[in-house]
Amino acid sequence: MSEWNLKETLLDKEDVFDGTLLHVERWRAQLPNGAIATREMIRHVGASAIVPVDGEGNVYLVRQYRAPIARETLELPAGKLDSKAEDRLQAAKRELEEETGLRAKEWVKLADMAAAAAYTDEIVSIYLARGLEKGEAHLDDDEFLRVVKMPLRELCDMAASGKIQDSKTLCGSLLAERYIGGEHAIEPENCQ
Amino acid sequence: MSEWNLKETLLDKEDVFDGTLLHVERWRAQLPNGAIATREMIRHVGASAIVPVDGEGNVYLVRQYRAPIARETLELPAGKLDSKAEDRLQAAKRELEEETGLRAKEWVKLADMAAAAAYTDEIVSIYLARGLEKGEAHLDDDEFLRVVKMPLRELCDMAASGKIQDSKTLCGSLLAERYIGGEHAIEPENCQ
Numbered sequence: 001m002s003e004w005n006l007k008e009t010l011l012d013k014e015d016v017f018d019g020t021l022l023h024v025e026r027w028r029a030q031l032p033n034g035a036i037a038t039r040e041m042i043r044h045v046g047a048s049a050i051v052p053v054d055g056e057g058n059v060y061l062v063r064q065y066r067a068p069i070a071r072e073t074l075e076l077p078a079g080k081l082d083s084k085a086e087d088r089l090q091a092a093k094r095e096l097e098e099e100t101g102l103r104a105k106e107w108v109k110l111a112d113m114a115a116a117a118a119y120t121d122e123i124v125s126i127y128l129a130r131g132l133e134k135g136e137a138h139l140d141d142d143e144f145l146r147v148v149k150m151p152l153r154e155l156c157d158m159a160a161s162g163k164i165q166d167s168k169t170l171c172g173s174l175l176a177e178r179y180i181g182g183e184h185a186i187e188p189e190n191c192q
Numbered sequence: 193m194s195e196w197n198l199k200e201t202l203l204d205k206e207d208v209f210d211g212t213l214l215h216v217e218r219w220r221a222q223l224p225n226g227a228i229a230t231r232e233m234i235r236h237v238g239a240s241a242i243v244p245v246d247g248e249g250n251v252y253l254v255r256q257y258r259a260p261i262a263r264e265t266l267e268l269p270a271g272k273l274d275s276k277a278e279d280r281l282q283a284a285k286r287e288l289e290e291e292t293g294l295r296a297k298e299w300v301k302l303a304d305m306a307a308a309a310a311y312t313d314e315i316v317s318i319y320l321a322r323g324l325e326k327g328e329a330h331l332d333d334d335e336f337l338r339v340v341k342m343p344l345r346e347l348c349d350m351a352a353s354g355k356i357q358d359s360k361t362l363c364g365s366l367l368a369e370r371y372i373g374g375e376h377a378i379e380p381e382n383c384q
Contacts, residue, residue: 006257006264006336017209017216021232022311024209024216029259032336040213041260042234042311065198066309067221068233072198073309114357116307116314117258117265119214119234123357144198144224160370165306165315167359174366178352 005032008039016040044115044122048092049078049168051110051152051176052102052129059152059173060100060132064145066166074148074158075166076173078124088125097135100147105131110175113168126172128179152177197224200231208232236307236314240284241270241360243302243344243368244294244321251344251365252292252324256337258358266340266350267358268365270316280317289327292339297323302367307359318364320371344369 008029017024027039052060061074079095081088089107096102108128115122139145155173158164164173200221209216219231244252253266271287273280281299288294300320307314331337347365350356356365 006255006338008257008259010259016211019208019216019218019232020230022216022234024211024214026211027259038212039259040211042214063198065200066306067200067202067219067231068311068313069306069309069315070313073306075309109354111351111354111362112357113359113362114258114261114265115359116312117261117267117358119260120308121260121262122308123261146198156370159303160367160374162301162303165304166309167305167307167363170303170305170363171359171366174363174370175352178348178366182352 007032008037011036040119042120042122044120045084046081046088046122047078047124048081048088048095049076049124049126049172050092050096050104050129051076051126051172052096052100052104052132053152053176053180054130054132057152057180058149059155059176060102061148061150061155061169062099062145063148064143069165071165073166073169074155074164075169076126078168089127092125092127092129096129098138098140099143099145101135101137102129102132103135104129105133108179110179111171113171115167124168126168126175128176152180199224200229203228232311234312234314236272236312237276238273238280238314239270239316240273240280240287241268241316241318241364242284242288242296242321243268243318243364244288244292244296244324245344245368245372246322246324249344249372250341251347251368252294253340253342253347253361254291254337255340256335261357263357265358265361266347266356267361268318270360281319284317284319284321288321290330290332291335291337293327293329294321294324295327296321297325300371302371303363305360305363316360318360318367320368344372
């Protein structure tokens with residue numbers, strides 16, 4: 001697609017911080033004009049997130065505390081992959097049941113979202129899950145969250161009025177509304 | 193809004209990595225059950241992003257290379273704040289003109305998006321900009337990007353079919369479409 005070459009060439013890289021949760025690499029890269037630039041980035045295993053929508057158009061969310069932004073958030077159920085190799089749909093199924101106690105019969109991939117492409121390789125795969133049925137919730141020991149159910153339309157209205165902060169929840173709710181709306185749009189009697 | 197206390201209490205924090213671009217803090221926090229947990233997080237100055245839409249419904253985007261995900265992306269014009277204290281709307285105006293050579297007469301805040309609330313405090317303020325007029329592009333020395341113009345509707349269709357990865361671009365395009373659609377929806381003749 002490019003007429004211009006925008007690509008950077010990786011010259012070398014090193015681990016510069018290896019924490020409990022975060023892993024930082026420093027890259028030396030050659031820019032399109034030949035100059036050398038430093039790039040620091042978080043290596044992340046990746047994550048899956050779920051927009052679980054029931055037959056009445058309700059979505060199930062989790063309310064939790066997020067220390068980096070010092071506030072509670074309302075978010076899609078989500079979790080990290082167990083490893084880079086883990087199947088993302090399997091991870092979505094596991095996280096949905098762990099966090100909400102729900103299973104789903106119908107799964108649709110909505111997006112692979114790069115959370116912050118400037119400094120992390122984290123990709124969040126976002127799925128629409130329908131055909132919900134009861135499973136078993138079982139949170140990790142250090143997980144504290146509360147399940148909240150509301151109409152998807154209401155969540156999207158909250159997103160549109162600045163009441164949702166979390167990036168995957170903004171993307172997932174709006175994509176799900178557009179996807180479901182698109183299905184409905186093929187039935188012209190819905191337009192009045 | 194909470195019946196339960198989900199909040200973590202910060203006990204102490206230290207700088208554990210101070211790089212050229214990334215700054216990592218390690219926090220010790222007390223969980224709601226009294227247990228102590230470690231939190232590592234990226235401190236980020238924050239950013240502003242713009243959905244610039246012209247009178248014909250076209251949006252202006254930038255194509256650039258993102259080393260962490262090793263690919264070119266199509267993104268909203270955006271940039272970091274100069275400091276935590278910088279006015280976010282002023283930063284949006286500066287970045288729009290620097291990256292696209294456009295100025296705008298009408299600005300609407302669409303969202304304050306937490307890019308990755310699990311491990312960074314980065315908030316991206318996303319603005320809809322209309323009433324576009326020509327200004328002067330002037331990129332930073334290490335910025336390589338190409339401006340792309342397309343119908344906002346086409347960008348949203350790309351978002352809905354997995355062709356957009358960047359989180360702020362997914363959020364901003366869908367919020368702008370919903371916002372503009374909402375304005376149009378008050379004109380019933382648009383529904384056919």
